[in-house]
Amino acid sequence: MTNHRLSVRCLRTFVVGPALALVVALSATSADAQDPLPSWNDGPSKTAIVGFVNAVTDQSGLDYVPPAERIATFDNDGTLWKEAPVYTRVVFAFDRVKAMASDHPEWKNNPALKAVLDGDLKALAALGMKGLMDVLMTTHAGMTTVEFKTIASDWIATAKDERFNKRYTELIYQPMLEVLAYLQANEFKTYIVSGGGVDFMRPWTDKVYNIPPEQVIGSSIVTKFEMRNGAPVLVREPKIFFVDDKDGKAIGIQRIIGRRPIASFGNADADIPMLKWALAGEGMRLGMLVHHTDAEREYVYDRKSVVGKLDKGIDDAATGGWMLIDMKKDWKVIFPVH
Amino acid sequence: MTNHRLSVRCLRTFVVGPALALVVALSATSADAQDPLPSWNDGPSKTAIVGFVNAVTDQSGLDYVPPAERIATFDNDGTLWKEAPVYTRVVFAFDRVKAMASDHPEWKNNPALKAVLDGDLKALAALGMKGLMDVLMTTHAGMTTVEFKTIASDWIATAKDERFNKRYTELIYQPMLEVLAYLQANEFKTYIVSGGGVDFMRPWTDKVYNIPPEQVIGSSIVTKFEMRNGAPVLVREPKIFFVDDKDGKAIGIQRIIGRRPIASFGNADADIPMLKWALAGEGMRLGMLVHHTDAEREYVYDRKSVVGKLDKGIDDAATGGWMLIDMKKDWKVIFPVH
Numbered sequence: 072m073t074n075h076r077l078s079v080r081c082l083r084t085f086v087v088g089p090a091l092a093l094v095v096a097l098s099a100t101s102a103d104a105q106d107p108l109p110s111w112n113d114g115p116s117k118t119a120i121v122g123f124v125n126a127v128t129d130q131s132g133l134d135y136v137p138p139a140e141r142i143a144t145f146d147n148d149g150t151l152w153k154e155a156p157v158y159t160r161v162v163f164a165f166d167r168v169k170a171m172a173s174d175h176p177e178w179k180n181n182p183a184l185k186a187v188l189d190g191d192l193k194a195l196a197a198l199g200m201k202g203l204m205d206v207l208m209t210t211h212a213g214m215t216t217v218e219f220k221t222i223a224s225d226w227i228a229t230a231k232d233e234r235f236n237k238r239y240t241e242l243i244y245q246p247m248l249e250v251l252a253y254l255q256a257n258e259f260k261t262y263i264v265s266g267g268g269v270d271f272m273r274p275w276t277d278k279v280y281n282i283p284p285e286q287v288i289g290s291s292i293v294t295k296f297e298m299r300n301g302a303p304v305l306v307r308e309p310k311i312f313f314v315d316d317k318d319g320k321a322i323g324i325q326r327i328i329g330r331r332p333i334a335s336f337g338n339a340d341a342d343i344p345m346l347k348w349a350l351a352g353e354g355m356r357l358g359m360l361v362h363h364t365d366a367e368r369e370y371v372y373d374r375k376s377v378v379g380k381l382d383k384g385i386d387d388a389a390t391g392g393w394m395l396i397d398m399k400k401d402w403k404v405i406f407p408v409h
Numbered sequence: 410m411t412n413h414r415l416s417v418r419c420l421r422t423f424v425v426g427p428a429l430a431l432v433v434a435l436s437a438t439s440a441d442a443q444d445p446l447p448s449w450n451d452g453p454s455k456t457a458i459v460g461f462v463n464a465v466t467d468q469s470g471l472d473y474v475p476p477a478e479r480i481a482t483f484d485n486d487g488t489l490w491k492e493a494p495v496y497t498r499v500v501f502a503f504d505r506v507k508a509m510a511s512d513h514p515e516w517k518n519n520p521a522l523k524a525v526l527d528g529d530l531k532a533l534a535a536l537g538m539k540g541l542m543d544v545l546m547t548t549h550a551g552m553t554t555v556e557f558k559t560i561a562s563d564w565i566a567t568a569k570d571e572r573f574n575k576r577y578t579e580l581i582y583q584p585m586l587e588v589l590a591y592l593q594a595n596e597f598k599t600y601i602v603s604g605g606g607v608d609f610m611r612p613w614t615d616k617v618y619n620i621p622p623e624q625v626i627g628s629s630i631v632t633k634f635e636m637r638n639g640a641p642v643l644v645r646e647p648k649i650f651f652v653d654d655k656d657g658k659a660i661g662i663q664r665i666i667g668r669r670p671i672a673s674f675g676n677a678d679a680d681i682p683m684l685k686w687a688l689a690g691e692g693m694r695l696g697m698l699v700h701h702t703d704a705e706r707e708y709v710y711d712r713k714s715v716v717g718k719l720d721k722g723i724d725d726a727a728t729g730g731w732m733l734i735d736m737k738k739d740w741k742v743i744f745p746v747h
Contacts, residue, residue: 216663269664270667284666284667285598285665285666285667287667295656295660296656296659296660296682296686298685303685305659305660312664321641322632322643325632325643326607326632326650327623327665328623329623330621344634347641348643351641
């Protein structure tokens, strides 16, 4: 078993173990006939994904994994949809500040909210985490979970990205949609594990990714159960409950899923604990990081970026056992063509 | 819609709305031919369960619910398995204290641990929540999640209940196993939502209830991500993270599932927020509380009990819209006969 696992981990460096090479070779014919990843160019990334899926679903093989244990986790921002130059969830929070400001003249006295209203991102950045928390708590708390769902749903249905002039749910990565569909067709349970707010994602992940609400793990704020007019509500309180980022991704996976993923996809150093947690399990595993290398079709960023910083993720890939997906080389298209 | 929902809620008081009565009548023939609940006596409880399942799965009916939205939540202690006279999870913690004591002579200086070692439950009770926390944190923290899983698995495989001389996983309720299987066969996703520790339940719920780890919601303690000898571990810290009880059950359901259950089963006042949350949704709903009324075959307890207190759950059933399951009258057998 150990041999096969190491083989997959080392695919990027072309050290393909004999057993896995056989699996890949045997499956090449059927893969060609009906390519599950048509938006992927041939290369080590595509070979690794197809080889992995073939190996863990082959009932006669040594690396077979029963369907119940086929858990795959995906970061969202920068892995399944565009995150640069600003996280969409931050755009959402800023838009909420602007939409609500007319009812709150007192916000002019709050440095963070004022910075957002003035469009002064430098002033906001200077306030650090405290400033961002002010913005988030003002816009994300104080309403019921049902009310927040409506707010998030309405926004995502209409807001558009400036550069691409498309809705954010159209700025998802077609090659990753194919990976999701390919894994789902092979009885994987696919989860989102994101630093973003779970309640911001759930209204649309089912439609966009075929990932139901109960398979979305994210950051959350404290909620309080109350009876209002005889009916129960959950009120969103201005207090962080859990930050599902960095170490929190591994922690959140164990707490909510309770099984170790056998495949995990991210794009940033913040995803490394999730990858490590997945790769440390027994049997064959697959870990991949999307490397944003395409300035023309999307963005180029890695070591120096604030959003989606990818530094150790590059340096430690070989020792850590994960692979880098080269967006420019590996992907025929970036976004879905409608 | 409202009419049908009210009908189900009022079944116990025999106010059956015409539409539901029709549904129940039409389904009677096939239900008799292949009874999905053979351990249930005929009566309002069985009628309500079968009527509800027929209604929400009838694609031509007004109350049809798509499979993806068929979420059912179950309390564990006292609803799916025996909880009297002492919660099994407390027996587990006490057994752990005894098993670990020889390595910890200093425990004699801790009043709570000493009380457990002396078998002096009154002394422990006198220490209140602080005492119980001392016991829980001493026995449940300080190891990795993988180590704890082994400890819990080993205990549950061997420990036996004194009165019945059976393993705890044999002291599950056969009629509730049939409800689980019936719902699962009808494409429901069945969840456990328990005040008990999630990591204590997950090692055995799949085998015993056909409920996988990712569908078990429970109380949890803080975990910390660490690298040990190059491998990632999650270390259990002596600090409560979330208490999945009372209001926490509704909160935990929304946070982890993100959908409102359409059916919910409990047995105690602590389950009322979960029932209220489920019953407040649109469309047909089912809420039930197991009433422990059988001293001979199990136990009798309700309004005055410390374990599984059921007081408001009886008084508010009619207005709240849930039904009571009368263990003595409704159940032909209590535990599985092997």
